Amino acid sequence: MTDRKPEFPTAATDLPTTDDEWRQRLTPEQFAVARQGGTERAFTGKYWDEHSEGVYNCVCCDTPLFESKTKYESGSGWPSFFQPISDDVIKTETDRQFGMVRTEVRCAVCGAHLGHVFPDGPQPTGMRYCMNSASLDLDATD
Secondary structure (H helix, E strand, C coil): CCCCCCCCCCCHHHCCCCHHHHHHHCCHHHHHHHHCCCCCCCCCCCCCCCCCCEEEEECCCCCEEEEHHHEECCCCCCCEECCCCCHHHEEEEEECHHHCCEEEEEECCCCCEEEEEECCCCCCCCCEEEECHHHEEEEECC
16 A cells, blocks of 8 residues: 555545545545445554554545544454544444444545444443544654
8 A cells, every 4th residue: 555645625625526536636545445435454454553642634634533542452453442533523324234234434524434333442432433544644743
């Protein structure tokens, strides 16, 4: 996977509107996951074992989504967080693919597929936001 950090828009109205525009902005893996709802294989994403401090932003629109202080080791092979920065930066939808019913997590600004949320996380929320590294961009502070 080639890391490509594009210049991000300053408002949701500046976001790409077509798949071709998104393909120009994202790597093939980022496009497949964030724009087409794919999933990276467990233990392969760049952030599953990341321990740097900072903020995890949406790879598509740069919206701050998760703080590193809410990241924890879930053993799932994907970066996991117990809460987003705020409830209004994400939206959830019912996902009925693959014969399962899960809760999909998307960026509230650009609609990027981020991952899924499960009610088996640690306190204080009891939630596990199981995210794809390909949908995130860490803005590290250390």
